[in-house]
Amino acid sequence: MNKPSDHARFDExxxxxLRLRICASLAPVQWSEFAHLRGLLGVADSVLSKHLKQLAAAGYIEIGRFTKLGRSHMRVSLTKTGRHAYVGHVAALREITAGE
Structure with missing residues (x-):
């Protein structure tokens, strides 16, 4: 039987x-534009905004604005806390699915 990992923690x-997919999309990159996330996830602006606000309130993501070609854009990134929580959650899922 495997010993549970110290960093494995199921995160409700x-x-x-959708929030799991957001975190998984942000994990391998430094940041992603809102429009890119929206297209990748195939959801409406309002749906993505709602989930991003919940992750931001927990301190898991940072949302920043920048201007490109005279237009305002939003970029989203995982915080150190968010990355730690995501990695721990994935580890917990792996332990659960290992059947031990």
Missing amino acids: LIHAP
């Missing part, structure tokens, strides 16, 4: 399917 906030 991240576990919601």
